[in-house]
Amino acid sequence: MKLLIGQILPYITVTLFTLGILYRLGRWAGARIIHNITLSPWLQNNTQVAVRIGSEAFLFRNLFRFDLALWAGAFLMHFALLNILGGHIVGFGFLGEQFALIPFLGITPELSKEMSDLLGTVFGILLFVALLYLLYRRLALTHVKQVTRLSDNLWLVYLLVLVGVGNIMRLVPAFHIEYELVRDYIVALALFQPVVHMELLNSGFFLTHYLLVQILLIVFPYSKLMHLFGMFAERWIVNRVYHDPAPGLPNVDVAAARAAGIGVPADAAEEGV
Amino acid sequence: MPEYKGMVQPVRATPEEMRKIHIEPVPDEQKPQKALEYLDQIRKKFRSFVMAMESCTKCGQCAENCHTYLGTRDPNNIPTNRAELIRKIYKRYFTLEGRWFGKLVGAEDISLDVIEQWYSYFYQCSQCRRCAHVCPFGIDTCEVTFIGRQILHWLGITPKLHASVGAAMEKVGNHTGLPKPGIVDTLEFMSEEIMDEFGVEVEFPVDKPDSDIMYIPSSADFLLNPYTLMGAGMFFTYIGANWTIPSTVTEAGNFGLLFDQYWTQRGNVMRLLNAAQELGVKKIVWGECGHGWRAAKMYIPSLADRPVRWPITHIHDEIADLIRKNELKLDPSKNSKPVTLHDPCNYVRACGLNENMRTIIRAVTTDFREMTPHGADNFCCGGGSAILFDDPEMYQRRILLSKKKAEQVRATGVGKNGDGILCAPCSICKAQLYPMVEEHELGVEVKGLVDLVGKALVWK
The missing domain is CATH 3.40.50 (Rossmann fold)
Structure with missing residues (x-):
């Protein structure tokens, strides 16, 4: 088990994930944007395009405008997820001392570790709660239930288990895992060194969490999770710069036409219609 | 055939009517196989369609934002479910997740019933793009129903209304089948009406050579909405424009957009460009027609088979411009x-x-x-x-x-x-x-x- 999940699978996962993403992006790029289906009102320049796509991608603008409850759930979920992914990278990378590296704030390494712990705990719980809410929506709201397929619910359950195991490691002291263990493991893996003997792999919770992540990454390119990239590809079709052709009619002089009384019958012109 | 297994459906064009618009209907037993072939062909072409097939997360936002679902409460009228009617086939044949985990992701084998579902629900979609407007990703279900209707058309399934309009357009250049003498008569009658009601002299020049402006009215304005055409005539007269209406294209609409974006829509585009060239105009101004204006403004650039030499604007653009300049x-x-x-x-x-x-x-x-x-x-x-x-x-x-x-x-x-x-x-x-x-x-x-x-x- 340790050999499979800890030593062999990670390389397979990274390969399949990368190739899969490339395959999917290539598949999208192979089809063309045939007609101009930009949504109006028109965006006038690329700054506006960036602001629109950015506000949809990072603030979920449309959900905010049309369904506040969904916005709250989806935004919380993704915001917590983003922070947790970032937290994994900097937390393990700098052993929780990342905030001490920010200049001029005077944060001590000890304080940074505490902040790291606190943020990880908060976002871990938030993510779990937000996922629960999204699952509740799928089961309880008629119109959402009507669009939900079995796989949509299974994905949420899968993520709940994945996040749940992560939270157990963070919240239950007995199963807690030190940053150093993970960092050393990742470094060894990146250097293609044997890792099977490492202490980290003795944790059943870690192995479970790690396996679930790897399966997720392998399936990712073939699943609905690709909306991460899909949303940008779709927005790139419907949010583009468009300039209207200039108005103005050739050889039209309204003042002259009115002065000449065009359209006004000769007799009526005298009476003053 | 108003209903099929409990689904409402528009009356369809007969095989003879389909042949008039150059389609040989596919026999029923071959339809599923042919539908797959056409779908495979078209999915490799349109990214807007591929993205609609492959990036929906089923968040459900589109449901309460679609007037067809609000009006009927039929789950298949939820935009993402409407797209799912084709997506379930797409998944089954063209994606790994559908081939390996069919049931789980809702993939389904193609069948005649599925094609009948397409016909019912793609013709309940107004292609209004409100779902694209509210979707967090901008997924445009309109692109899906466009392509669904296109495949149906190639199979020989088109509503009688749309097919007859396509045929009329090819024959006389407008949707209502109004020939040139009828057009001229109606316009003369409108001139009289304007004189009676507003006391002004308005002429509607038809096919006037060397006009500066070519006005494309909706053919419905000749019969159902006369005041729109009369208003346009009064506007052009008021500003002293050198304008004309081409008898070969008395139609702002282009039903090709709605059921056949290949031949029917392109044919109408080329007909317009021919008219503009023959009359030697400098600018084309479009009348009041929603889908027609979209077809003209957004699709002529990608459908024209030769360079488009004329700027095309909408009559509202021109009126608003003159209002802003305080000229009216x-x-x-x-x-x-x-x-x-x-x-x-x-x-x-x-x-x-x-x-x-x-x-x-x-x-x-x-x-x-x-x-x-x-x-x-x-x-x-x-x-x-x-x-x-x-x-x-x-x-x-x-x-x-x-x-x-x-x-x-x-x-x-x-x-x-x-x-x-x-x-x-x-x-x-x-x-x-x-x-x-x-x-x-x-x-x-x-x-x-x-x-x-x-x-x-x-x-x-």
Whole structure:
């Protein structure tokens, strides 16, 4: 088990994930944007395009405008997820001392570790709660239930288990895992060194969490999770710069036409219609 | 065939009618296989379609934002579920997840029943793009129903209404089958009407060589919405324009957009370019027609088989421009009844006409009240994409599809005294709303925007 999940699978996962993403992006790029289906009102320049796509991608603008409850759930979920992914990278990378590296704030390494712990705990719980809410929506709201397929619910359950195991490691002291263990493991893996003997792999919770992540990454390119990239590809079709052709009619002089009384019958012109 | 296994369906064109628009109907037993072939061919071409197939997360946001679902509460009328009718086939044959985990992700084998589902539900979609407008990713279900209808058309399944319009367009250049003598007669009659009602002399030049402006009216304006065409004639006369109407293209609409974006739509585009070249015009100005304006403004550049030498604008663009430059003398008190504006979907979500319509309506009316929501957020009239079917089952559907619009109009209060005006500057909206304002007893009269302009012009 340790050999499979800890030593062999990670390389397979990274390969399949990368190739899969490339395959999917290539598949999208192979089809063309045939007609101009930009949504109006028109965006006038690329700054506006960036602001629109950015506000949809990072603030979920449309959900905010049309369904506040969904916005709250989806935004919380993704915001917590983003922070947790970032937290994994900097937390393990700098052993929780990342905030001490920010200049001029005077944060001590000890304080940074505490902040790291606190943020990880908060976002871990938030993510779990937000996922629960999204699952509740799928089961309880008629119109959402009507669009939900079995796989949509299974994905949420899968993520709940994945996040749940992560939270157990963070919240239950007995199963807690030190940053150093993970960092050393990742470094060894990146250097293609044997890792099977490492202490980290003795944790059943870690192995479970790690396996679930790897399966997720392998399936990712073939699943609905690709909306991460899909949303940008779709927005790139419907949010583009468009300039209207200039108005103005050739050889039209309204003042002259009115002065000449065009359209006004000769007799009526005298009476003053 | 008004129903198939409990699904409403528009009456279809007969095989003879399909042959008139160059389609040889595919026999039933070959339909599933052929449908797959066409789908495979088309999916490799349109990224807008691929993205709609592959990036939906089923968040459900589109449901309560679609007037067809709000009106019918039929789950298949939720935009993402409507797209799912084709997505389940797409998944089954063209994706790994569908091939390996079919049931789990809702993949399904192709069958005649599925094709019949397409026919029922793709022709309940108004292709209004409100779902694209509200979708967090911008997924455009309109692109899915366009392609669904295209595949159906190639299979030989097209509503009688759309097929006959396609045939008429090819034969005479307009949707109503009106030949040139009829056009000239009607226009002469309109000149007389204008003289009687407004006391001004307006001529409608047809095929006048060396005109500067070619005006493309909706053919419905000759019969159903005469005041729109009369308003346009008065406007062009008022500004002293050297204009003409081409007898070969007396049609702002292009039903090709709605059922056959290949031959039918392209044929109409080329017909227009021929007319512009023959008459030697400098600019093309479009009349009031929603889908037609989208087809002209957004699709001519990608469908024309030779360079387009003429700028094309909408008559609202030109009127609004002259209003901003203060060149038109308008008397808004000529339109003093309470007015509300129905934003045609194609104008506000696909053509950017939002502001110009408001510039005009504010200048020509005294009691203008906005609907909620309005502009790009507006709901469709329920007739969008010409699902104006008259057979009893589909007509009942149309009443349901216009329910949301009726609520919106009622909420403005313009029809409270039974003398309100519902300005709907699009021929399909007008055709849908004329009967629907009666069905829903809204106390309003449906009018175009150019109608109101014509009335408000001060000639002297």
